[in-house]
Each structure stands twice: as C-alpha cells, then as structure tokens.
Amino acid sequence: MKPRLAVIKLASCDGCQVTLLDLEDELLAIGEALDVAHFTEASSRFDPDGPFDLTLIEGSVSQPRQIPIVRHARAMSKRLVAIGACANTGGLQALRNWANHEEYLSLVYARPEYIETLAESKPVSELVPVDFELNGCPPDRHQLLEVITAFLVGRRPNIRSESVCLECKRAGHVCVHVAYGIPCLGPVTQAGCGALCPGKRRGCYSCFGPRENANTGSLADDLERKGLPPAEVARRFRLIYGWAPPFRAESARREKP
Amino acid sequence: MTAQALARDDLGALFDALRAEGYRVVGPTLRDDAIVLADLRGPEDLPAGWTVRQGPGTYRVERRDDEALFGFAVGQHSWKGFLFPSRERLVEMRREDGALEHRPAARDAAPLAFLGVRGCDLAAIEVQDRTFMRGRHVDPGYDARRRAAFVVAVDCLEAGDLCFCASMGTGPGVERGFDLRLTELGPRFLVAVGSARGASVAARLPLRAAPAGDERRRRDGLDDARAHMGRTMQADDLPGLLFGNLDHPRWDDVAARCLACANCTLVCPTCFCFSVETVSDLSGTEARRDRAWDSCFTVQHGQIHGATFRPRIKDRYRQWLTHKLGAWVSQFGVSGCTGCGRCIAWCPVGIDLTEEVAAIRATSRPAVAMPPPPAPAPAVREPMVPATARVTAVRRETDDVVTLRIAHEIAFRPGQFHMLGLPAIGEVPISIAGGDGRSVDHTIRAVGAVSGALAALEPGHALGIRGPFGSAWPLEACVGRPVVVVAGGVGLAPLRAALDTMAARPLDYPSVRLLYGARTPADLLFTDDLQRWAADPRFAVRVTVDHAGADWRGDVGVVTRLITDVPPDAVALVCGPEMMMGFSVRALCAAGLPAERAYVSMERNMACAVAHCGRCQLGPYFVCRDGPVFRFDRIARLFDQEGF
Ligand SMILES: Cc1cc2nc3c(=O)[nH]c(=O)nc-3n(C[C@H](O)[C@H](O)[C@H](O)COP(=O)(O)OP(=O)(O)OC[C@H]3O[C@@H](n4cnc5c(N)ncnc54)[C@H](O)[C@@H]3O)c2cc1C
Ligand code: SF4
Ligand code: SF4
Ligand code: SF4
Ligand code: SF4
Numbered sequence: 001m002k003p004r005l006a007v008i009k010l011a012s013c014d015g016c017q018v019t020l021l022d023l024e025d026e027l028l029a030i031g032e033a034l035d036v037a038h039f040t041e042a043s044s045r046f047d048p049d050g051p052f053d054l055t056l057i058e059g060s061v062s063q064p065r066q067i068p069i070v071r072h073a074r075a076m077s078k079r080l081v082a083i084g085a086c087a088n089t090g091g092l093q094a095l096r097n098w099a100n101h102e103e104y105l106s107l108v109y110a111r112p113e114y115i116e117t118l119a120e121s122k123p124v125s126e127l128v129p130v131d132f133e134l135n136g137c138p139p140d141r142h143q144l145l146e147v148i149t150a151f152l153v154g155r156r157p158n159i160r161s162e163s164v165c166l167e168c169k170r171a172g173h174v175c176v177h178v179a180y181g182i183p184c185l186g187p188v189t190q191a192g193c194g195a196l197c198p199g200k201r202r203g204c205y206s207c208f209g210p211r212e213n214a215n216t217g218s219l220a221d222d223l224e225r226k227g228l229p230p231a232e233v234a235r236r237f238r239l240i241y242g243w244a245p246p247f248r249a250e251s252a253r254r255e256k257p
Numbered sequence: 258m259t260a261q262a263l264a265r266d267d268l269g270a271l272f273d274a275l276r277a278e279g280y281r282v283v284g285p286t287l288r289d290d291a292i293v294l295a296d297l298r299g300p301e302d303l304p305a306g307w308t309v310r311q312g313p314g315t316y317r318v319e320r321r322d323d324e325a326l327f328g329f330a331v332g333q334h335s336w337k338g339f340l341f342p343s344r345e346r347l348v349e350m351r352r353e354d355g356a357l358e359h360r361p362a363a364r365d366a367a368p369l370a371f372l373g374v375r376g377c378d379l380a381a382i383e384v385q386d387r388t389f390m391r392g393r394h395v396d397p398g399y400d401a402r403r404r405a406a407f408v409v410a411v412d413c414l415e416a417g418d419l420c421f422c423a424s425m426g427t428g429p430g431v432e433r434g435f436d437l438r439l440t441e442l443g444p445r446f447l448v449a450v451g452s453a454r455g456a457s458v459a460a461r462l463p464l465r466a467a468p469a470g471d472e473r474r475r476r477d478g479l480d481d482a483r484a485h486m487g488r489t490m491q492a493d494d495l496p497g498l499l500f501g502n503l504d505h506p507r508w509d510d511v512a513a514r515c516l517a518c519a520n521c522t523l524v525c526p527t528c529f530c531f532s533v534e535t536v537s538d539l540s541g542t543e544a545r546r547d548r549a550w551d552s553c554f555t556v557q558h559g560q561i562h563g564a565t566f567r568p569r570i571k572d573r574y575r576q577w578l579t580h581k582l583g584a585w586v587s588q589f590g591v592s593g594c595t596g597c598g599r600c601i602a603w604c605p606v607g608i609d610l611t612e613e614v615a616a617i618r619a620t621s622r623p624a625v626a627m628p629p630p631p632a633p634a635p636a637v638r639e640p641m642v643p644a645t646a647r648v649t650a651v652r653r654e655t656d657d658v659v660t661l662r663i664a665h666e667i668a669f670r671p672g673q674f675h676m677l678g679l680p681a682i683g684e685v686p687i688s689i690a691g692g693d694g695r696s697v698d699h700t701i702r703a704v705g706a707v708s709g710a711l712a713a714l715e716p717g718h719a720l721g722i723r724g725p726f727g728s729a730w731p732l733e734a735c736v737g738r739p740v741v742v743v744a745g746g747v748g749l750a751p752l753r754a755a756l757d758t759m760a761a762r763p764l765d766y767p768s769v770r771l772l773y774g775a776r777t778p779a780d781l782l783f784t785d786d787l788q789r790w791a792a793d794p795r796f797a798v799r800v801t802v803d804h805a806g807a808d809w810r811g812d813v814g815v816v817t818r819l820i821t822d823v824p825p826d827a828v829a830l831v832c833g834p835e836m837m838m839g840f841s842v843r844a845l846c847a848a849g850l851p852a853e854r855a856y857v858s859m860e861r862n863m864a865c866a867v868a869h870c871g872r873c874q875l876g877p878y879f880v881c882r883d884g885p886v887f888r889f890d891r892i893a894r895l896f897d898q899e900g901f
Contacts, residue, residue, distance in 0.1 A: 026539070179291045
C-alpha cells in the first residue's frame with residue numbers, strides 16, 4: 001500500500017500548499033508514490049481522520065478551534081512536518097503578539113464578537129512535537145520535494161541550517177551588503193531560497209527565518225553603523241519571522257531607547 | 258632573449274590566439290558595479306579605467322584617472338570558481354531489480370584561459386593543487402580542468418588597500434607558474450613566456466622588442482607596490498603561535514563580532530571544504546552524489562551522530578584561522594593564506610584577520626611544535642566512485658547492531674575503514690571488523706538514516722563500498738610486547754581484526770589483555786569471539802557492563818576500573834566513545850604507560866574520506882588520512898581542547 005499523505009491548513013495564506021502544487025513536473029510522480037488522502041486545496045478527497053504516514057501542516061495556531069486539529073494531526077501521523085513561517089514560528093500574523101489582540105479585533109472587524117481568536121499566534125511545535133521543520137515564506141519547492149523524497153526513500157533530508165550567504169556565494173552573486181551598502185539579513189538567515197533577493201540586488205529580509213547560531217547582535221550593530229536608526233533595525237527583525245526567538249530578542253533590544 | 262612587448266591596441270590578438278588554440282577566455286569584467294570573473298569576448302570587456310576602493314567589509318568600484326586595463330585589486334570572485342566549481346556532480350547511481358551501478362558523473366573540463374591571474378591568485382591555485390592533485394587521492398575533475406587551464410598572469414604594479422601578498426611571499430610580481438605573463442606599462446604590455454604552451458600562443462602575437470628600460474620599470478613598479486601594501490602580516494611562526502594560544506581571550510572577542518556566515522571561507526581562494534549530498538528521484542531508482550562548497554562556519558561541517566564538535570562561533574572562527582594560517586602548513590607544507598585580502602573586504606562586519614593575528618601575537622603564550630607534512634604518496638584516481646559489492650551473510654549481534662559479511666576482494670590493515678553507501682540514502686565511514694581477502698566484515702550500529710539502512714540489508718543485497726582508508730593499529734610496534742586492548746561498546750568492532758591477527762600469531766604476541774565495556778550484557782558484541790580469545794592462554798579477557806541482572810557473573814562498572822597493573826613496556830589500543838577513550842588513556846598513563854604507547858581511534862564527520870572535503874580535520878590532521886588511529890601523545894592537546 002502506498003504511504004498516505006495529508007496536507008493540513010491552519011491560519012495561513014495557503015502559499016505553502018501552493019508551493020506543493022507548483023512542483024508541476026513532479027506532481028504526477030508524487031501522486032504515484034503517495035496516496036493523497038487529504039488535501040482540500042487540491043483534491044476533492046476529504047479524509048481528515050487519518051491515519052497518515054506523512055502530514056504536511058501549514059499555518060499557525062491562531063484560533064482555539066485549531067488546537068484540536070493540531071493534536072489530532074499529531075496523533076494520526078507517523079511523520080508530521082511543519083511547513084512555512086506560520087507553522088514554525090507564528091508567521092506574519094504573530095505581529096499581533098506584540099499588541100492587544102482585542103483592540104485589533106475591534107479595529108479590523110465590524111462584528112468582533114463573531115471572531116474567536118487566541119491572544120497569540122503560535123507555532124505548531126508549541127503544542128505538539130514535530131518531526132521536521134521546513135522553513136520559508138513560502139518554502140522552496142525543491143526543498144519541499146527533498147523532504148517528501150527523503151521521507152519516501154528513507155534518507156535524512158538535505159536541508160542545511162547554514163546562512164543564506166553560502167548560497168549567495170555559491171551562486172556567484174556580488175554581495176549587496178559589502179559592495180553597495182544595502183543592509184542584508186542573509187548572514188543570520190537560514191538558507192533555502194537560493195539567495196533570491198541578493199541575486200536581484202536587494203538585501204535579504206529573512207523570509208526563511210533565523211539560521212542556527214544566528215549572531216543577530218553583531219549584524220544589528222553593523223546595520224546601525226551603516227546608518228539605520230535602532231527603531232528601523234528593530235523593524236527589520238520584526239517581520240515575517242519576527243516571533244522566532246532570536247529575532248524577537250534582537251528587535252526587543254533595539255527597540256529600547 | 259630580449260624582452261618582448263605587445264601593444265595595448267593589439268591585445269585583441271591575444272584573445273584570437275587563445276581561441277585559436279582552443280581556449281575559452283575568462284577574466285575580470287565590470288558587472289553590477291563590481292569587478293567579477295566571467296567570459297570575455299575581447300579587450301572591450303576588460304574594466305578599462307576602473308579601480309576599486311576597499312576596506313574591512315566594504316568594496317566600491319571607482320573611475321581611475323587613466324585607462325589602465327588591470328588597475329584594480331582582486332575582487333570577490335577567484336579562479337577557484339572555475340577549477341573547483343561551487344557545485345559539482347560526482348557520482349551517478351542506478352538501482353533496479355537488485356542490480357546497483359555506480360559511475361563517475363560526466364565532467365566539464367573544457368580548456369579555459371584565465372586572463373589576468375595575479376601573483377596571490379596563482380599561488381592560491383597552487384595551494385589548491387596540493388589538496389586536489391598532489392595527495393594520495395586525485396580529484397579527477399579538478400585535475401582535468403587544472404591541466405587544461407592556460408594561465409595569463411598579470412603583475413601588480415599597484416597594491417590594493419587590503420593586500421599583503423608581500424608578507425606571504427606570493428606577489429606582487431608573478432615569477433613562475435604562468436604560461437604567459439603581462440606587465441601593464443601604459444600603452445603596451447611587457448610579455449614573458451613561461452611554458453611551451455605559452456610560447457605557442459606567443460608565436461601568434463604581434464610582439465615587438467620592448468623598449469630599453471621596460472624591465473627596469475617593471476621592477477620599480479613591483480618595488481613600489483611592495484612598499485605600499487595595504488596590510489602586513491608576520492606569518493612564518495603562525496602555526497605554532499596559534500596552536501600555542503588556543504585559549505587566548507581574543508577568540509571570545511572576535512566571536513562576539515563574527516556572524517559565522519562563511520563568507521570569508523567561500524571567497525578565500527584556497528578554502529576547499531565541501532559537503533556531499535545524496536539526491537534521488539522519488540523512487541530511489543536514480544540517485545547521485547553532488548558536492549557543494551561548504552565551510553567550517555556551518556554546524557554540519559563538524560557534526561556526527563550524537564556530537565557537535567564546534568558548537569560555538571568561537572570554535573568555528575578558531576578553526577578557520579588556525580587552519581588557514583597554521584594547520585595548513587602541517588597538512589600541505591604551505592600556508593593556506595596568500596595575502597589576497599578577500600576575506601577582509603567581503604566579511605559583512607569587516608573582521609580583519611591581520612588584526613586578529615596581531616592581537617593574539619601581542620599577548621601570546623609560547624608557540625608549540627607542529628607536525629611536518631606527510632611524505633608524498635602514489636596517487637589513486639576516481640576516489641569518490643564506489644565499487645558495487647554484495648552482502649553474503651548477516652549476523653545480528655545485539656538489538657541494534659549487525660555484522661555484514663560483504664564479498665569484496667581487498668587487502669586492508671586492521672584499524673582502517675570503508676565508506677559504505679546506499680544509492681538514495683547516503684554514505685558513511687564504517688571500520689573493517691574482519692576479512693579474509695575475499696570478503697570483509699562490517700559491524701554496524703543502527704543510529705540514523707544511513708547506518709539504519711545498512712543494518713537492514715539482507716544477504717544478496719548490493720551496496721557501494723570505497724576504500725580501505727586511513728591508518729591502522731600499530732601491530733608491528735606491538736610485536737614482542739604485552740598489549741592492552743581497551744574497548745567500549747561498538748568500539749570493539751575496529752579492534753576485532755587486530756585481536757584476530759594477534760590470536761593468529763602466537764610467537765609475536767605473547768600477552769594480550771582485552772578489557773571490554775558495554776552498557777548491558779545484551780549489548781556485548783562478538784560473544785563467540787570473546788569466548789575464543791578467552792580460551793587462548795595468552796589472552797586475558799575481562800568484560801564489564803554498566804548495568805546487569807542477577808545472572809551476570811562478570812564485572813559491573815566502567816571499563817576504566819579494569820585498568821590496573823599495566824606492564825611498563827605495554828602498548829595500549831583504545832577504541833570507544835571519545836569520553837571513554839580520554840578516561841582510559843588517563844588511567845593507562847596513571848598506571849605507568851607513556852602516552853606515546855597509547856593509540857586511539859577517532860571519529861569525525863567525513864564526506865569524502867580522501868582528505869579533500871576538509872570536514873574530518875583535527876587540528877593539523879585529517880582523521881581520514883592521518884587517522885583514524887592516532888598515537889595519543891600526538892593529539893593529546895587537541896583531545897582535551899573544547900570545541901575542536
Ligand atoms: C573512521 C570511522 C569509523 C567508524 N566505524 C564504525 C563502525 O565500525 N560501526 C559503526 O556502527 N559506526 C562506525 N562509525 C560511525 C558511523 O559512521 C556513524 O554512526 C554514521 O555516520 C551515522 O550515520 P547515520 O546517517 O546513520 O546517522 P545520522 O544521525 O542520520 O547522521 C549522522 C550525521 O551524518 C550527517 N549526515 C548524514 N546524512 C546526511 C545527509 N543526507 N545530509 C547531510 N548530512 C548528513 C549529519 O552531519 C549527521 O549529523 C565510524 C565512524 C568513523 C569516522
Ligand atoms: S548579499 Fe547578503 S546573503 Fe549575500 S553574501 Fe552578502 S550578506 Fe550574505
Ligand atoms: S585567508 Fe583571506 S587574505 Fe588569506 S588567501 Fe584567504 S581570503 Fe585571501
Ligand atoms: S576548514 Fe579550512 S579549508 Fe575548510 S572552510 Fe575552514 S578554513 Fe577553509
Ligand atoms: S569572519 Fe566575517 S566573513 Fe567570516 S564568518 Fe565571521 S562574519 Fe562571516
């Protein structure tokens with residue numbers, strides 16, 4: 001019997017699931033190798049009960065009703081892989097974690113009483129253990145394919161926790177930070193995107209989140225030396241992966257007057 | 258011969274000549290406001306009239322007030338990108354219906370002409386030659402590209418802001434190693450021929466006798482550059498100085514600034530570290546191994562199952578600097594730094610190695626002695642392509658350990674290891690636990706993906722095998738002496754063939770004591786071998802376990818407790834977890850054994866096992882080449898050093 005795949009969505013933009021659909025050349029082979037049991041974005045099959053061999057979970061835990069979904073997904077899945085910034089650190093919607101969510105609700109919605117929401121947008125791993133975290137907003141499709149392939153053939157996925165700078169240098173891009181003085185978060189950001197932005201003469205803004213051993217303090221000092229005011233430095237760290245602990249701590253340090 | 262010159266207006270003829278001889282011309286060109294190395298159509302692609310201004314962490318191109326074609330210092334790119342590309346496919350594998358095929362991947366080795374190679378960069382190419390071409394194992398892709406490459410060197414008559422080639426003895430002039438050399442003197446180039454290939458290209462050029470005084474102008478220009486180096490560094494004593502100061506407070510200071518981003522290592526023209534990745538299709542039928550530039554600033558570089566050797570940024574910066582300026586000399590007979598200054602410019606936070614070295618030197622403790630480089634060895638080609646072999650028998654040793662017997666005709670020395678691999682899963686080092694010339698035994702503990710898949714193989718299954726690699730237990734030095742063997746857990750596997758050799762040669766090994774520790778009685782390996790050895794009157798076998806039930810009649814407790822009454826002329830062979838080996842050697846030494854008669858087998862991350870990938874370094878040594886078996890006194894200092 002083919003291994004059963006589920007793709008589950010929490011609070012998210014669906015971009016991660018679309019990344020899976022973006023694997024146009026491989027989709028057929030994936031469909032052949034796996035039994036796609038539950039993937040509402042792409043298929044009419046609806047089987048949220050499981051069990052599953054591999055579950056990809058997208059989105060953050062943002063509403064009370066998502067808590068049992070996550071617990072159930074964990075219980076019914078041999079392998080649970082959290083994909084994307086939201087599932088792994090709370091995502092962009094975690095910006096509300098710094099504010100009063102009740103206030104936000106009344107500002108955004110005409111009838112806030114219909115909205116049930118948690119005070120904080122949380123990563124999946126705060127509720128249940130996950131077997132693998134694939135980062136990126138959205139994740140890189142080749143990396144997603146690698147995670148699926150590695151699961152099927154039984155190898156450790158080739159997903160490295162190194163900085164974007166390694167990919168940037170392997171690609172031969174001219175370093176925007178050094179050659180043009182464009183602030184770049186590449187040195188503290190997890191590789192995976194292939195250094196897309198530096199290749200287009202833009203600084204990395206860390207849509208893959210903090211890398212292992214990120215020395216955010218030294219980079220933030222350098223950004224200040226390059227003329228960015230501390231508040232602006234704080235904003236750079238408080239973006240898509242702002243709620244990830246190293247970035248959260250750095251933005252807090254720079255915010256202080 | 259009188260000096261020859263090529264008019265600047267005739268430079269196009271050099272491009273024509275190189276193309277006529279079959280070369281693709283690559284060299285410096287202005288792109289994206291930086292001088293990069295790329296394909297050149299002709300002289301019009303050279304950065305005429307441009308220079309660069311650099312400082313720690315900054316680089317800007319600027320107009321010159323003349324139209325010089327080579328009036329700039331080296332940039333982010335180096336020639337290593339062409340000879341040792343940032344990604345390269347190594348091996349292709351196909352598994353189908355039980356058959357397994359390994360073949361070398363096709364290589365791109367089209368001849369390139371490097372136009373504008375500076376002294377520091379030519380020296381850097383020669384440094385990498387030592388890694389990839391001059392050791393025991395030759396990298397076939399690098400070798401082919403390097404032999405095909407044509408070098409047009411260019412002298413530096415102006416020094417850059419961050420250059421210190423004069424300190425490192427690699428520039429500013431280029432005196433040897435080139436095919437052709439150009440010295441830019443305003444409206445013409447002074448041309449020197451350095452090889453037969455160079456002569457044949459030169460014969461196609463409209464050369465004229467150089468005006469009298471051009472050689473003088475070259476020498477004066479070089480003297481001027483030498484006198485205006487942007488940086489200096491005293492380098493000759495650095496290996497011993499850095500290794501004598503592994504606890505210097507400056508390492509903490511630089512670690513606070515260093516991002517561990519790896520830019521310094523990737524722009525450095527001599528850094529050679531790479532990772533090997535296994536890639537496959539969804540079914541695992543087609544697979545391949547690719548390599549990619551890696552760096553000691555990544556965590557994976559120094560990580561094995563269950564241990565991370567360089568967790569802190571401090572450990573990684575120290576690895577970079579002590580390797581580059583120190584260990585390199587012991588490994589390859591030359592410094593790993595040519596003084597090009599790239600790592601200073603392209604460090605996002607402007608860390609300057611010359612400053613770090615000066616700070617360490619200013620308050621240093623005495624230097625230590627470093628080992629000399631190994632003697633040259635005969636070269637082995639295609640070292641990364643495994644042979645296909647088949648499992649003939651599987652014996653389950655414990656819950657998570659099996660011994661595979663693999664049909665493979667090979668001569669090995671006890672203590673050496675193989676790289677065992679499965680196509681879509683990966684490749685790992687495993688010691689040779691025995692063999693008879695027709696087959697080898699490998700005892701494998703299933704701890705992760707690759708070892709788990711290997712341990713699940715069944716008779717008839719195919720796998721990839723490379724080797725044998727590494728150093729052996731010093732069985733000749735043991736002849737006529739009492740031998741004490743201390744083993745912990747799976748650490749008995751690499752010692753098994755040595756014990757069998759000693760069992761088979763009674764006259765040479767009059768007394769062998771085996772002290773073996775495991776977690777529980779159920780974790781003991783080779784129980785029938787243990788009985789066989791114990792039955793030999795020359796052998797004394799003692800087994801201890803950490804925990805045991807009531808029916809256990811052996812010892813309980815750590816293996817070091819068994820180390821007593823060591824004969825003063827004994828040789829000790831120790832293998833097990835690093836911590837256990839440390840305690841064991843200390844106990845042996847406390848019992849009177851000199852450290853130079855204790856041998857240990859070390860474990861580090863290995864992607865190649867042929868001293869190319871750089872991951873298994875232990876200070877001046879490669880564990881795959883100089884180890885895994887080391888005489889303890891040679892590594893004692895590093896053994897006790899946190900973060901190495
Ligand atoms: C000289 C030597 C001799 C040895 N002899 C023996 C022996 O006789 N018996 C024995 O049982 N063990 C032996 N070992 C240890 C053995 O090599 C390890 O247990 C094995 O490498 C574990 O690999 P794994 O993939 O199963 O484990 P994992 O935990 O999956 O991986 C271990 C490490 O390998 C790296 N890695 C593995 N796969 C990948 C990948 N796809 N992408 C990126 N990184 C990856 C990672 O850095 C990871 O931390 C020896 C080791 C050495 C160095
Ligand atoms: S551009 Fe950014 S990602 Fe690329 S090397 Fe420079 S700092 Fe690193
Ligand atoms: S260490 Fe720095 S200066 Fe030395 S060769 Fe490497 S990049 Fe150049
Ligand atoms: S270990 Fe040495 S060769 Fe490898 S990246 Fe570090 S400094 Fe460079
Ligand atoms: S020294 Fe500079 S370039 Fe090298 S890893 Fe540290 S921050 Fe990056």
